[in-house]
Amino acid sequence: MRFSDQFEARFAEMVPHYPTKRSALVPTLLYAQDEIGFLSDEVIAELAQRLELTELEVRNVISYYSMLTTRPRGKYNVQVCTNISCLVRGGEEILLHCQKKLGIRNKGTTPDGMFSLEEVECIGACSWAPAAQVNYDYHENLTAEKMDKVLQEYRQKSAQ
């Protein structure tokens, strides 16, 4: 199992910050997922070994956190907030619009592996609602037209 040099540098820097090795687990899982795309059996085995945990312990942690996944997702994960501040400003309509545009349901992935879609809880953009995150990028004050443009931009980005 090989991670990038950047991952290794971060990992090496982070672990000594804590009195117990496993403390580095949650941020490390997210970094690993960002690189590999999801938390594969191989990643789980590797991190369990490095942090002196059983694989079951690592899986227990993964299943708790909503951003962590053991299944592959699209290259761009479109996360639409429908929580209260977004709800009253049309968050559900944005989600429905994305479903129609991408032809997938909540938690689905397009056949070409480009996009997946997820309804998420508040992402801390309430004053700029309705909002969505595509991977880590924020898109705020959305309308259906603006959302189309956002999706189009990612399609273009991917083609480059």
Add this chain to the structure above:
Amino acid sequence: MAYLVSHPDEVKIVSRRFGQGAANLDRYLELDGYKAVQKALAMEPDAIVNEVKNSGLRGRGGAGFSAGMKWSFVPKQSAKPKYVLCNGDESEPGTCKDRLIFEHDPHSVIEGVTIAALAVGAQTGFIYIRGEYRYLSLIMQKALRDAYTRGFLGKNIFGSGRNLDIYWHGGAGAYEVGEESALMESLEGKRGIPRIRPPFPAVVGLWGGPTVINNAETLASVPHIILGGAEWYAHLGPPKNGGTQLFCLSGNLQKPGVYELPMGYNLKKMIYDVGGGIPDGRNLKAVVPGGSSTPCLTADEIDVSMDFDSLAKAGSMLGSGGVVVIDDAQCIVKFALRTMKFYKHESCGWCIPCREGTDWLEKTLTRFHGGGGLKKDIDNMQYLSENMLGRTFCPLGDAAAMPTIAFVKKFRKEFEDHLEGRPCPYEKEGAVEQLPVFAH
């Protein structure tokens, strides 16, 4: 990116450096950065604690506990290392203020953690930032590196002979992890299941050591208190509710945004003047004054001071400053359902009243909103919520129950309007999620 707003009634203290490039350390120093830490280094630890106590600073993470008081609970002598933990998990729906602090003024959080550490005698601090805020954790990591480079952190900080390490830590998506004891579990690399208290974190916290846990805004306020003095800060707000608060105005408003207003600012003015009122000629139906877990106020209950004690008197809470405005085109049943769906999703599942209560309430509200509501459901929802109150290990159970009780009590008629198979009077086409309708 989250844009900034302003209003003449604002008193900019925590937001003073927003939009001024203060994430850059040199710029931060030009704007009085790290002066408070240097002042604190010359003070006795007890004097720092007293200054914060006298300032009336109360926790901005939701509970409103006196920050100075919390610090004073940390034992002077401890066999185990002491810690300061900054809570930047910010996930309470309606709340988006810590995000701006991390983005525009990360060093003020570092300074706040440093001063807290000096006050309680800790040599290690952690700044926990939710996983979704990846760009902010990058800003924070750079700020920390810069502070180390100048000798503001690490060994012998500012040549004082004192040592202090502060590290960044990241989450991976979980509201419950914002609860202080679950936050520590998460930082220790575990599922975010809370701990039984007592012992409180100030005595037994991270890895068993005494730990001060404060919200990011609370900590970012501290340097201003040290520089400006307790007296000045306390007098910005009403008695026992010192200072200012970042209010996150959201929902059906002309000018939503994060505004820093003095504690005790009038809610009606906040909605109609600061927030510019309700758009499209609609009227106000309700407002959630402090994030999704706080009981809503109706349109005729909004002539109230936005401070901890006044809102408690009004039967609600100041919470985390998330003011969510609901206009008369919105369905309260739907709003209550969305709120409950959130708590059901976030319940860690440890306590039966919370785990089962949120699940039943969500199912009932879904069926109710979908047209399958029974008259007895209305009382049942209230009864169920009331029975969750105070019967759980952490306050998430209450956070789910309290708003539900208020929705049912204050908008009973709206619940009744959904009965007898009538479709939701407010529903926009296609947005209803249906569960099977049960027979009477």
